[in-house]
Amino acid sequence: xxxxxxxxxxxxxxxxxxxxxxxxxxxxxxxxxxxxxxxxxxxxxxxxxxxxxxxxxxxxxxxxxxxxxxxxxxxxxxxxxxxxxxxxxxxxxxxxxxxxxxxxxxxxxxxxx
Amino acid sequence: xxxxxxxxxxxxxxxxxxxxxxxxxxxxxxxxxxxxxxxxxxxxxxxxxxxxxxxxxxxxxxxxxxxxxxxxxxxxxxxxxxxxxxxxxxxxxxxxxxxxxxxxxxxxx
Numbered sequence: 001x002x003x004x005x006x007x008x009x010x011x012x013x014x015x016x017x018x019x020x021x022x023x024x025x026x027x028x029x030x031x032x033x034x035x036x037x038x039x040x041x042x043x044x045x046x047x048x049x050x051x052x053x054x055x056x057x058x059x060x061x062x063x064x065x066x067x068x069x070x071x072x073x074x075x076x077x078x079x080x081x082x083x084x085x086x087x088x089x090x091x092x093x094x095x096x097x098x099x100x101x102x103x104x105x106x107x108x109x110x111x112x113x
Numbered sequence: 114x115x116x117x118x119x120x121x122x123x124x125x126x127x128x129x130x131x132x133x134x135x136x137x138x139x140x141x142x143x144x145x146x147x148x149x150x151x152x153x154x155x156x157x158x159x160x161x162x163x164x165x166x167x168x169x170x171x172x173x174x175x176x177x178x179x180x181x182x183x184x185x186x187x188x189x190x191x192x193x194x195x196x197x198x199x200x201x202x203x204x205x206x207x208x209x210x211x212x213x214x215x216x217x218x219x220x221x222x
Contacts (some may be wrong), residue, residue: 031208043156043199043212056209089154095208100144100163102210104156 002026006092006105013112016081021108023075023092032075033093033102034067036060043091049075050097082112116140119200119213126220132187134216136200139181146210147174147185148199156199159185190220 005024013019025032034046047057047067054067066078075094079086092105118137126132136145147160160167160174162183167174171190176183187194197217201210 033209035210035212037154042214043201043210045209045211048209091156093210097208099161100146100203100208101158101161102146102208103158104148106155109154 002103004092004094004103004105006090006108008108009106010109011111013082013110015084015112019079019082019110021077021079021090021092021110023077023105024073025075025092025094026096026103027073028096029094029103030097031055031095032069033095034077035091035093036088037091037107038085038088046077046090079110082110084112086110087112115213116211117200117202117213119216121216122214123217124219126190126218128191128220128222130190130220132190132194132218132220134185134198134200134218136183136185136213137181138183138200138202140202140204140211142202142204144203145176145183146201146203147183148201150197150199150215152196159198187218190218192220192222194218194220 007022032049035043037043047061048055064080068076089107091107093102095102120135144163149157171188173186197215199215200213
């Protein structure tokens, strides 16, 4: 069965450093998402991406964040200068747009020290 | 006010018991999702529904669109059902999800 993959599974970085979280969505899917979950809190929407551009972003997704689909298969989330409060689990998801069902990746745990 | 409210926040059951988790939402939706999150953190989609009822094994999900309410039932619960169950709604702008806070279910043997 096709699945969404994410790398790395765990990333530790120092405050102020740039990180790139990588996702490979399911190949025929058209809509892509990043969500995050701070430890002990609910999952929050960050950004959605369709037709090679951002279709919606939350207030969390400020100028420090960017997304890219550089080669038609990878979907990346970049945090330019990490803060302590960026420590969270980041989930990538995708959907075909034919069905509403979303497929989630296993997540990347980001720890900012 | 949160768009999606779940109850209870925590639930402990004995193996074999029938479990119900409730979800209420306050916005118009195109679909409601029930998700399962295990201690390792990964999220798995259990159900997506926009009307009526769906069943998969020992899991049943129902939705009442008029009342903006959904329930997830686990019949004959088992310790392997222990997880966080999350309700999320799709407002159909571009399929992005708004999540409830989750219900932590613990099933004791």
